[in-house]
Amino acid sequence: MSKILSKPKSMKDSSTHYCAGCGHGIVHRLICEIIDELGIREETIGIAPVGCAVIAYDYWNFDVTEAAHGRVPAVATGIKRVAPENIVFGYQGDGDLAAIGTAEIVHAANRGENITIIFVNNAVYGMTGGQMAPTTMLKQKTATTPLGRDQKTHGFPLKVCELLSVLPGVSYAERVSIHSPQNIIKAKKAIKRAFQNQIDGVGFSIVEVLSQCPTYIGLSPEDSVKWVAETMIKEYPLGVFR
Amino acid sequence: MAKKVLMCGNEVLAEAAIMAGCRFYAGYPITPQNELPAYMSRRMPEVGGVFIQSESEISAINMVFGASLRGTRAMTSSSSPGISLKQEGISYLAGCELPGVIVNVMRGGPGLGNIAPSQSDYFQATKGGGHGDYHQIVLAPASLQEIVELTMLSFDLADKYRTPVMILGDGILGQMMEPVELEDSVERTADSEKKSWILDGCKGREPRKIRSLLLEDGSLETFNRKLQKKYTEIKDKEVRCEILYGDDSDIMVVAYGTTSRISRNAVEKLRSKGKKIGLVRPISLWPFPEKELRRIAEKVKSFLVVEMSCGQMIEDVRLSIDCKKPVHFYGRSGGGVPTEDEIIKEVEKIV
Numbered sequence A: 001m002s003k004i005l006s007k008p009k010s011m012k013d014s015s016t017h018y019c020a021g022c023g024h025g026i027v028h029r030l031i032c033e034i035i036d037e038l039g040i041r042e043e044t045i046g047i048a049p050v051g052c053a054v055i056a057y058d059y060w061n062f063d064v065t066e067a068a069h070g071r072v073p074a075v076a077t078g079i080k081r082v083a084p085e086n087i088v089f090g091y092q093g094d095g096d097l098a099a100i101g102t103a104e105i106v107h108a109a110n111r112g113e114n115i116t117i118i119f120v121n122n123a124v125y126g127m128t129g130g131q132m133a134p135t136t137m138l139k140q141k142t143a144t145t146p147l148g149r150d151q152k153t154h155g156f157p158l159k160v161c162e163l164l165s166v167l168p169g170v171s172y173a174e175r176v177s178i179h180s181p182q183n184i185i186k187a188k189k190a191i192k193r194a195f196q197n198q199i200d201g202v203g204f205s206i207v208e209v210l211s212q213c214p215t216y217i218g219l220s221p222e223d224s225v226k227w228v229a230e231t232m233i234k235e236y237p238l239g240v241f242r
Numbered sequence B: 001m002a003k004k005v006l007m008c009g010n011e012v013l014a015e016a017a018i019m020a021g022c023r024f025y026a027g028y029p030i031t032p033q034n035e036l037p038a039y040m041s042r043r044m045p046e047v048g049g050v051f052i053q054s055e056s057e058i059s060a061i062n063m064v065f066g067a068s069l070r071g072t073r074a075m076t077s078s079s080s081p082g083i084s085l086k087q088e089g090i091s092y093l094a095g096c097e098l099p100g101v102i103v104n105v106m107r108g109g110p111g112l113g114n115i116a117p118s119q120s121d122y123f124q125a126t127k128g129g130g131h132g133d134y135h136q137i138v139l140a141p142a143s144l145q146e147i148v149e150l151t152m153l154s155f156d157l158a159d160k161y162r163t164p165v166m167i168l169g170d171g172i173l174g175q176m177m178e179p180v181e182l183e184d185s186v187e188r189t190a191d192s193e194k195k196s197w198i199l200d201g202c203k204g205r206e207p208r209k210i211r212s213l214l215l216e217d218g219s220l221e222t223f224n225r226k227l228q229k230k231y232t233e234i235k236d237k238e239v240r241c242e243i244l245y246g247d248d249s250d251i252m253v254v255a256y257g258t259t260s261r262i263s264r265n266a267v268e269k270l271r272s273k274g275k276k277i278g279l280v281r282p283i284s285l286w287p288f289p290e291k292e293l294r295r296i297a298e299k300v301k302s303f304l305v306v307e308m309s310c311g312q313m314i315e316d317v318r319l320s321i322d323c324k325k326p327v328h329f330y331g332r333s334g335g336g337v338p339t340e341d342e343i344i345k346e347v348e349k350i351v
Ligand SMILES: Cc1ncc(C[n+]2csc(CCOP(=O)(O)OP(=O)(O)O)c2C)c(N)n1
Pocket: A050, A051, A052, A053, A069, A092, A093, A094, A095, A096, A097, A122, A124, A125, A126, A127, A128, A133
């Protein structure tokens, strides 16, 4: 019998702390498979965000650093500029990237830094207990929008790919989702392209991954996946934005 | 071979950083330190280094974090309000044990304050500034030649102890021009191969991680104790201070940086009139020259601390000498600069 599936070399042999049904583990694995496939594990420097993925360095089997909340693109810029030979990617949640770190992502993108950003949009702050994120849906109930997000007081869901798509410094911006096997395959393709772009020296690439947070969406893993497919995608259309 | 140049303090500091092997600089414009990034923007490309005008001071310090963890000697500079923004990043440098050099060319505060010289960020620089149980080394030059010396030293100390180091100057030092000797042959470069902890890709070794998050029971306390050990070593080995007339003075003036220059002139004038006055000039503000002051406190009758603040370093002077002798204070704030005559008058009041 031959082995048809095994853990990527880029993935450490440990189980994760993520809640049942959480999307982070899937995105982690996609990244690790891609790094294996591209043969870049020994050149890669990953940057873990402040958020649920904060201890990604315990799961990823390559060099990884933390970054202060929201500052992943600045740290990535510092690394990549002094070491263009390394493959530098940042992993960020929606609070990290689209709230506290909005300036950093916009300006790293606008400078056209030759880095790769994987942006996990789960419409909520996971790590701190399910508060409203900039990407929280209108009417969505969270710890800090108990009556549902109301645009009058909380503004609108922030569309990162659309926002970045107008910047000439951005080489590639695509939004994908991981709510079904087909979509996971598409997500993998997009993430791979974002890494390949860096290898080819093309410039700034970002993949926004719509992902489920069953715990703070308040649904079962199965229903939370449906919620992404039926509710989130309406607000956040999939596709290539640049 | 040394060459003599005439540049302003901010430019001298930038050139000294390059001589020290600094190959990454990021900063955001703010007066009175703008000559520094402008100089870097021209010089860094010439030496194969990186200059970035960042979108904010927050971003700049985090870029330094990135360049540093990759093994490059890295620096950022700013002035007071911008340094406040960098504090989280400095705390992360300390927590991740990364070297980094931060320059504060102090201006008047609080708030937007003004752009006149000041020394009112002493507390922020020496008492933590950011959150958590950490220290940074703080060096305070008093002349442009000393800016060269201390800037080069900053990079060495930052690497040696894997810690943030702050160079604390003020608007006068940054803007003034003085002839300076630069050795043009030294051109040190950061030897990242010697740094066994950097992230450069895990070729031929186990992956490394850089982080300050320590969640396991007791692990942060253990780490913080390790940091304290390092700080104890720094306190033992890295105190720097200049003492003038330490053996036969009744009153010792204590001042650093710009105010120490003015105080020195005042002291010399008083000496020429036969007054028994001396000067203690802390060069390292953290670690503070506690032992030196304690020793001097045995001999003198009192101290006069002179600052461009409403009284910050005076607390360390009092602590150092256990309040065993009276400690007087003369300070100007919000851009006020003490004059020789004012200092002389203060001394005469005490006499
Ligand atoms: C300066 C700062 N502010 C706030 C926090 C607290 N904090 C930690 S994670 C987080 C939000 C994370 O949410 P997100 O980026 O969406 O990632 P997720 O946990 O959902 O994966 C916040 C606010 C912090 N660590 N640092």
